[in-house]
Amino acid sequence: MWSQVRKLQKNRTVKYGIPMLLLVVGGSFGLREFTQIRYDAQKIKKKLDPALEARVNNKKQSAILQEEYEKLKDLDLDGWKNIRGPRPWEDSKEQQQAQLNKGT
16 A cells, blocks of 8 residues: 555656646636625725716706806817927926917
């Protein structure tokens, strides 16, 4: 009997293969549990708080759109100027000041 155990200990399949298979199979079960925890946490975070849910409600949606329209109606959308942003090697404040002075 002890000779059979020694023979198994010297066998490369038993020494390296079986632990590797156990690691791969066990790892997949472990990863499944960890990913399940992640998805459960995402479900909890996706629940809307009541204030936000009231804003998303379709019955009140038209009133919200009307409020946004009233805000945008007063803005002057035609009197804007296109100002180029600074390049990485340029000083941003200096460049923006030059753009503002050039336009006036």
